[in-house]
Amino acid sequence: MSDQKNRIPTFDDVLEAHERIKPYIHRTPVLTSRFLNELTGAELFFKCENFQKAGAFKVRGACNAVFGLNAEQAGIGVATHSSGNHALSLSYAAGQRGIPVTVVMPHTAPQAKKDAVRGYGGKIIECEPSTTSREAVFAEVVAESGAEFVHPYNDPRVIAGQATCSLELLAQVPELDAVIAPIGGGGMISGTCLTLSNRAPEVTIYAAEPLKADDAARSLRAGHIIADDAPDTVADGLKVPLKELTWHFVSNFVSDIFTATEEEIIEAMKLTWKRMKIVIEPSCAVPLATILKNPKVFRGKRVGVIITGGNVDLDALPWT
Template sequence: MKDQADRPLPTFEDVIAAHERIKPYIHRTPILTSEYMNKLTGAELFFKCENFQKAGAFKVRGACNAVFGLSDDEAAKGVATHSSGNHALSLSYAAGRRGIPCNVVMPRTAPQAKKDAVRGYGGIITECEPSTTSREAVFAEVQERTGADFVHPYNDPRVIAGQATCSREFMEQVEGLDAVIAPIGGGGMISGCCLTLSNIAPHVEIYAAEPEMADDAYRSFKAGHIIADDAPNTIADGLKVPLKENTWHFVSQHVTDILTASEQEIIDAMRLTWARMKIVMEPSCAVPLATILKNPEVFRGKRVGVIITGGNVDLDKLPWMAG
């Protein structure tokens, strides 16, 4: 079966087509601001709240674009993927809307809330060990057995085009942004930002935010080639995966810089957002704010778009409850 990652890189025309295709199945998520956050950071921050998205995360954009772009013949065997959570539940959501099967391989350590959501949307879970090697090996068995269309969590051009619709909305909702910052794991959201902004707002700086404990994108960016960690350990469970060829293409060409934050800085930023903005967000989503607080000189005086990528949290295991 053809690996969808071998498809041509997406263009901005693909982004426009994706936006039309997925509009019936997604929310146009709101922008929130906070005077407190602005004073604290010295920047004017605009938060794009993908935690309010269908299925609770931005990944429903790419998933819907892939699922609803399939022909009837292609869709007949369903779709399959491997994911630590948000892509799995987003693909399950999209497949359910189309009425086709969805098989997902998830690490056994994935948050229970995300596993429950996958099953709630009708997804069929096969568990693997929490490493890239195990994930890909188990997935190969599942795909061989089902013959399903592989929708990669981030290296799939259809997914990147779908994720790019988020930053397209952002530019329509807020004028005069100087910079946009989003978390980076595999790089699907950041690649979408690169694709959109390089075409319609090339002056806007693009920053990626990453945990120090899973900083392979940061090290790749500095080295000039992909460096992949097999099983990093961080509270930001959505950011444990490495860059791949398609996302590296966009990151290496268009990202201004990659900034990192410690585990405690991520937890502090997550708790601060919950307390001050009254919104539920995942640890992965707190990394951008953590890096802004850590590097105020980079953002001071600028209008900065911050993408809050998801809100699928295990409420029984909030990080500040530890101990």
């Protein structure tokens, strides 16, 4: 990774990203649920990135990276490795600019996400479901093609793009006490930290993680990155470990990381479908699951909850 890609993104990068990606994304709505407010004792404001272009927040970072390329690099194309949402988001962004895109995906990735990648014009190369395999196969792809690597989260362009989500949220919902988002590699939570630390430093930032993939929570407690190679969880978007850039934000700005069991995640997902009538992925249900599990932390507070995506394989729902 070059020095430019190693740099910590700034709030100016967020403002530039906000303008750059406007033509290619939705300003997603914020929804509330009286039932869930009464159940949790908190006022919950759900930022619904499941209604985003390509069905996930990751299109923000992907568009910022793709439309920030110069003409020469854009002509060669872009590449990434991803379990799904970044792959299809980068494919969407590349398609909007008309440039080639190759993605390395684990063969276990949800079929719905593979179909979406191909639908947007992306070329898929499959790998084993581990970070080691993913990165090894990807290195071969880049060496052969020379494509620009757009990392799913450890990239300042991507983090700045993801930060535009919480920038919108602050404009839509004033006087929040806290914001909580899922954490895997940490791109969304890093963007959230970047925006809130500059625009609303009084807002407490929490992250939510599957207990079976709790490397970020253990990292925060240990004070250094702990990376699991191939965790097994229904929350397929949260299996990857933190990296240097995202660790910077997590270690400096995240107050706590809460975990939820597989059963708690699935129940929160079902509850959201049932009560809010919206389609969300298992990964997006983790924040609600942890709010339900830790009521004393959130009771009486105005809490922004980032729903990160809605790309669900309807033929393989986790409760069927």
